[in-house]
Amino acid sequence: MFNALVLDRSEGRLQVDVQELVVDDLPDAGPQQVHVEVLYSSVNYKDALAVTGAGKIIRGGYPIVPGIDLVGRVLESKREDLEEGELVIGTGWQLGEVDWGGYTQRAKVDGSKLVRLPKHMTPKEAMVAGTAGFTAMLSVMALEDHDVDPDDGEIVVTGASGGGGSMAITLLDTLDYEVVASSGSEEAHQYLRDRGADRIVHRSAFEDGPERPMESGKWAGAVDAVGGQTLATLLAQLQRHGTVASYGNAAGHELNTSVFPFILRGVNLIGIDSNTCPNKRRQAAWRRMASVLSSDDIQEMTARTVGLDEVPEACEKLLSGDIRGRVVVDLQ
Known part of the structure; x- marks a missing residue:
C-alpha cells in the first residue's frame, strides 16, 4: 500500500483526495517501464492549475495523479541502462497531464523519459529546481x-x-x-x-x-x-x-x-521546450545545473516543504501569490 494524491471528476466536479493505492492501480507505462519509489516532487504553476481545477491541464482523463516533476529510486526496470537502486528525475513528457505524475509514493514511468540524478545533487535539491x-x-x-x-x-x-x-x-x-x-x-x-x-x-x-x-x-x-x-x-x-x-x-x-x-x-x-526536450540535452542541463548551483543557492530558493496532504493548500497559495519561492513535496 502507498499514498497518492488523486484527481477525479464526478458529476462535473473536481475531487482531490489522498488515497491508498496498490501497485496494480498504477497504469502500465509500456515496454520500457520503470517502477520508481518517489522521494520528492514539487509544486509548479501548472500543478496548481491542475489541482485546483483553475486551468485545463489534465488531458489524459480521470482519475489521474498530478505532479509534473518527480525524483526517486528505481525499484524495478525494463530498461537496460537504468538499474535497480539508481536515482532518476522525471519532468515533462506529459507527466502529470496525460500520464500519472509525481504526487505519489510509487510511480510507473516510461524509462525513456527519465534521466539520472547528477552525482552532486541531492533528490530534494533536484525538486527545488524542478x-x-x-x-x-x-x-x-x-x-x-x-x-x-x-x-x-x-x-x-x-x-x-x-x-x-x-x-x-x-x-x-x-x-x-x-x-x-x-x-x-x-x-x-x-x-x-x-x-x-x-x-x-x-x-x-x-x-x-x-x-x-x-x-x-x-x-x-x-x-x-x-x-x-x-x-x-x-x-x-x-x-x-x-x-x-x-x-x-x-x-x-x-x-x-x-x-x-x-x-x-x-x-x-x-x-525553449522543456516538456519534450531530447534526453541528451536534458541530461546535460541537469548536470550543468548541479555544477553551477551550490547547496546554499538551492536552499535559499526553497519556500517550504509540504506533505502530500498539504499540496492542495500550497496550490491555492501559489495561484493567489502568497508563496514566493519553490515548494517541495516530501513523499517519504
Missing part, C-alpha cells in the same frame, strides 16, 4: 550557445518573480552576468535582489510593445516568460547579435514583430 530550474537552465544554455557572454551587457529576465524567472536570475548571477529583473510586483523586489538581480524594471516598460520595429539596443540577451507584446519589445531592443530565450506566453501567444531585428542586427529568437 521544471522551473530545468527550463531556466535550458534558457541560459541557449544564451551561451549563441555567444552571449557576461561582459556583453545586461540580460533582462521577464516574469522574474515566477519560478522559472527567479531560477534564471540565480543561474545568471552565479555565472557573473549582469541581470535586470522585470516584474509587476513591487513586493517581490527584495526577493529578486536576493536571487541576484542587479536592478529591477517594471513590466510596463515592455508590455505595450515597441514604438518602432527597431529601438535602441539595450540588452545583450533576455530570458522571457511572458511572450506577446513583451517579447516583441525585447526583440526590438536587443543589441546586435543578441539572443532571447523564450519559454512562456503569460501575456499571450501572438507575436507582432518585423524581420528588421533579425536581418539588420542578426538577433536570435530561441524557443
